[in-house]
Amino acid sequence: MNVLVYNGPGASPDSVKHTLVSLRRLLEPFYAVSTVNAKILKTEPWAGKTSAVVFPGGADLPYTKECASVMPQIKKFVSKQGGSFIGFCAGGYFATDRVEFALRDPQLEVVGTRDLKFFPGVGRGPAFHGFKYNSEAGARAANLKIPNGEEFKTYYNGGCVFADAEKFDNVEVLARYSEPLDVPFSQNGEGLGAAVVLCHVGKGKALLTGPHPEYVPILLQKMHDRDYNSSVADVLMEHETSRLKFMKDMLTKLGLHCNNDFAERTAPSLTPLLVVSPNKTQLLGELEKNLAESDAVVENDVTILKGETDTFRIYRGFDRYGVASRELLDREPDEVVKTIILSSAEEPNAPPGLTPNFDTEKYFQHLNPSTSVGSLLMYGEIITSSSALLNNNKKLLSLFPATSTLHVGTIQVSGRGRGGNVWINPKGVSASTACVNLPLKSPTTGRPISIVFVQYLAMLAYCKAILGYASGFEDLPVKIKWPNDLYAMKPDYYRSKNTKLTGKGMEGSKVPLSELEPAYAKISGLLVNTNFINNQYSLLLGCGLNVSHDGPTTSLNSWVKILNQERESSHMPLLPEVEVEKLQALYMNNLDLLIKEFINYGVDRMLPEYYKLWLHTDQIVTLTDHQNIRAQLVGITKDYGLLIAKELASGSNTQFTGNVYHLQPDGNTFDIFKGLISKKVI
Structure with missing residues (x-):
């Protein structure tokens, strides 16, 4: 199921970032947390696949304008369909019956009714004086008191108090401000003002906050606002355990299922990128030559290359791993200088101790000697994004030999999708980006190359790699969803039909066209970035595939277990588990053949294979x-x-x-x- 975070006019970029980080930390792998805009909420059938819609901090007035046409859908989603709404700060104001913000302040005053009305009273603020738009001047560590008497501090900047919350039967107060407020919050002036409320709305619920319990102190410490008070983050760090516990408790009250290891889920430090090519050592030589002829500089035997968005420190030999790794330790992944280590002739493969989750030697054992794509491997245990790193740094990308490079990572901390969504790509999801170069015209036919078909070729290659992984894998129920997503049958659907797939091949995974939606779930998607470098097309084929990570859908190895249950009952040999190294190599082997055939002969030979494997006949x-x-x-x-x-x-x-x-x-x-x-x- 999805948890959709609004990211459009009104939403503060910082608030969106904090919201995504906290919700993913608490809710994955049970939910896919991603961003949406008003157009998607208006035009797409999201409600049936969504558990919660979230409006982060920012400004409430742009929300009312941009989302006016989708208010009825959001209200129906909550009250009629049993969905959940979460509003942090501005999102909390947005979901009240009436907003009273900075009354009688000619520069800040915002007063008026609101359409959602999940909280049937007034959202009044700022609860504390000092707020300024786009500034940290009014930020503070606000003290909250929860019903069991415990108190903790959380980030606050301009949020409301939910006035007279106690008088509404459908409202439960989850936290109160324990400090004196600068606005009235009750008719009798007694008690403590409501800071966080849970509203029961028809079949659904709305969780609304005035402060920002979703804000992550370690990210606040990196702010560059001139009005920023660093002591706020220092104080909040002392209450981080309580903040996370409160977040889990309130999300659980909302009806969401949180993971149990959220306390350990922090963005890990990056690891060095290791570049190896044991089967074609000349590729490393070409890379070295291109690097020497670039504008990179050498300092103390380290080559420093400044890309468009990142700087790279390039070492030679895996004996430098310790130095390269220490430079990344406890640093912000998107800001730190990246380190790359090129293999040496004495040690052509990465030592297994440096890559416990990916055996580079095993990968090259399964890569055909004639395969060009992926014959130079750049691997990292923990990376930002295999696709964005290369796409955002054309200077680095241009140094790699044409149609040779595969960038693989075990964990992505800044993975990116087609809609600009950002996520943490966990272990068990194979993340890779293949670098492919194509001529403008076919050398065989002389016809222009239509690069739009590369997305079809890539997903076809991945599908063929899976189905041809070993004998019996042709029974795995995987299909292509046009244009470039890979879907697998949902285990629940399979069990509900009480069917058997073993020995049926592609016929076993056929379902009635009317049941495609309930029968299949996405396990992989492809992002294609196109550039024009050195008078040819340069394409980056970024793909993430659920190999052994089931949340929030299913995985290849889950299906291996299911098919093995069938095979065991029939006294048949069991299927091996999918190994990422072998699968990536088979993907490259198939992609290389399909790309060469496409360049020389066009799409005529490819399309019949694609039709056999897609969902849409x-x-x-x-x-x-x-x-x-x-x-x-x-x-x-x-x-x-x-x-x-x-x-x-x-x-x-x-x-x-x-x-x-x-x-x-x-x-x-x-x-x-x-x-x-x-x-x-x-």
């Missing part, structure tokens, strides 16, 4: 921008890779009108077939 879609006509998918165009849909006659699933449409996706979407842009061609 004969699928019927509704074209909302053409009077909701119904059309059947019949294939993909060979020029721009668009879906081809033939219009169905009214009331029929088999008769056609003769009209044909070409379809493309409308940006980032949860359900690709709910947001298609169609163009009539016949």
Whole structure:
């Protein structure tokens, strides 16, 4: 299930960051925490796949304007469908019946009713004087008291008090300000003002806060605001355990399932990036040559390269690992200078002790000697983002030999998706980015290369690698969802049908078209970044695949266990667990062959294989921008890779009108077939 964090007009970037970090720390792997905007909330069918919608801190007025059209959907999601709403600070104001902010202050005053009305009273603030927009001048460590009498401090900057919270039957106060407030909070002026409330709204609940219990002190310590008081973060650090416990308790009261190891879940330090190419040592020589001819400088036997967004310190030989690793220890992952170690002729593979989660020697044992893609491996145990690191530093990317590099990481702390979403990619999700170069024209046919098809080739290659991993793997129920996502059958669906898959191959994973949505869940997605370097296309194919991490969907190794239960009952040999090293090598082998075939012969040979593995054969879609006509998918165009849909006659699933449409996706979407842009061609 999803937890969706609003990130649009009104949302403070800092608040979004703190909200994502805290919620992911507490809720993953049980929920996928990602960002959305008002357009997605308005146009996508998100409610059925979502547990909570979150509005972070920022400014409440832009929320009311930007999200006016989606208010009815949010209210229905909570009150009718049993969903949850979370509002931090500005998000808390946003969900009240009425806002009274900085009354009689000509520069700050905001007064008016609000539409959501999850809290049926007034959100009045700032609870403490001193607030300034886009400033830390009014920030403080506010003392909160919870019902059991315990107290702790949390970050506060401009939030409200929920006035007269006690008089509403549907409101439970989870925390109160234990200090004198600068605004009235009750009719009789007695007691303590409500800082955090849980509102019961129809079938659902709304959790609203005035302060910021989601704020992470260690991130506050890195602020550069001239009004920032560093002592605030120092005080909050002393209460970090209490803050996390309170966050878990209030999310649990909301009905969300939190993980039990949240106290240990912090962004880990990065590790050095290790570059090896034991099968093609000439590639390392070429990289060294390119590095020597670049504008990099050498200081004390360390090459320093300044990329567009990152600086890299490049060492030679794995005996330098200790030095390179210490430079990264306890440093902010997105800000620290990155370290790279190039292997030596004496030690062509990374020592296993440096890479406990990825055996580089095993990877190259399964990589075909003729394979070009992935023949130079850059591996890191803990990395920022395999895709963003290379895409944001073209100077570094241009140094690697063409169509040679695969960047792999075991844990990503700044993984990125198609909609700009950022997440922590945990162990068990294989994160990789393959660097592929393509000519402008085919040397065989002379025709221009249509790079849009590379996303299809990559996902087809991954699918073939999985199904061909070992004998019996052809029974794994994995399919391609157009254009470049990989889906697996949901174990719950499989069990509900009481079916067997062993020995059925692709036929076993077929389900009725009407049941695609409940039957399949995403286990992998592809992000393609396209650049033009050295007079050729340079593409970065970033992919994250659930190999053994089930949250929040399923994984390949879970399906290996399920199929082994079938095989054991039939006295058949058991399937081996999927090893990341072998799978990545098989992916590269298949991708290399498909890329070469594509360059020389186009898409004619590739498309039939893609159709065999996709979910959409004969699928019927509704074209909302053409009077909701119904059309059947019949294939993909060979020029721009668009879906081809033939219009169905009214009331029929088999008769056609003769009209044909070409379809493309409308940006980032949860359900690709709910947001298609169609163009009539016949």
